[in-house]
Amino acid sequence: xxxxxxxxxxxxxxxxxxxxxxxxxxxxxxxxxxxxxxxxxxxxxxxxxxxxxxxxxxxxxxxxxxxxxxxxxxxxxxxxxxxxxxxxxxxxxxxxxxxxxxxxxxxxx
Numbered sequence: 001x002x003x004x005x006x007x008x009x010x011x012x013x014x015x016x017x018x019x020x021x022x023x024x025x026x027x028x029x030x031x032x033x034x035x036x037x038x039x040x041x042x043x044x045x046x047x048x049x050x051x052x053x054x055x056x057x058x059x060x061x062x063x064x065x066x067x068x069x070x071x072x073x074x075x076x077x078x079x080x081x082x083x084x085x086x087x088x089x090x091x092x093x094x095x096x097x098x099x100x101x102x103x104x105x106x107x108x109x
Contacts, residue, residue: 035069038062041102048094054083058099069103 036044038059045055058079065073072080080099084092097107 035104036098036102038102041098044098045095048098049091050087050095054086058083071105072099072103 042055042059045058046052058076061073061075061079064075076099080096083095087095100107
């Protein structure tokens with residue numbers, strides 16, 4: 001990119017979202033990952049080593065919270081808190097990332 005000049009007239013950073021405003025032509029690339037289905041989530045949790053009883057408990061929590069996937073509801077948040085205390089640290093990190101990814105959220109806890 002030798003000789004290319006960049007000028008940003010505005011940059012906004014919010015979590016993992018970055019907005020850039022320019023006074024000239026802009027090319028944009030978006031790499032978006034689709035959210036997993038519930039069956040994909042459960043398969044990934046099983047593969048990660050989450051015990052079946054905890055998978056069943058999560059399924060129950062998802063059912064109680066309903067179809068809204070904008071954020072974990074109270075039952076799923078409670079499940080995450082309880083599960084955090086019962087699992088090894090490495091499995092907690094994996095489970096947290098998979099469940100928050102199901103809701104389209106970043107994996108940070």
